[in-house]
Amino acid sequence: MIVNLYSKIDCSLCEKAKAVLQELQQECEFEINEIDIYQDDALLEKYQLMIPVVEVDGEELAYGRIHKEFIRKRLLERMTS
Incomplete structure (x- = not known):
């Protein structure tokens, strides 16, 4: 599975989102x-006003402040379906 992380350079929210994904x-x-x-x-x-954005298979799962538990749940749902 590939998770797209839309971000930009020097974005603290983007760095936090990347850390959550890692x-x-x-x-x-x-x-x-x-x-x-x-x-x-x-x-x-x-x-531009939404980043960071986490996307899987063309579906935007979350944007802005990325919450680990929410993303975990959504990824597990995709892996089991």
Whole structure:
């Protein structure tokens, strides 16, 4: 499973979200694909006020403050379905 993390450089919320995902990698098997929204105008327009955004299979699971338990639950749901 691939988890997309939409973020930007020098974003403290983005760094915290990445740390949460890295912690969850110890429990669930997935790859983090970090995407800098400033490298794509369409992504910048879509996510500039929302980042960080965690997305799996085209579904935005969470944005802004990323809560570990919420993401854990959503990832486990996807792994068991």
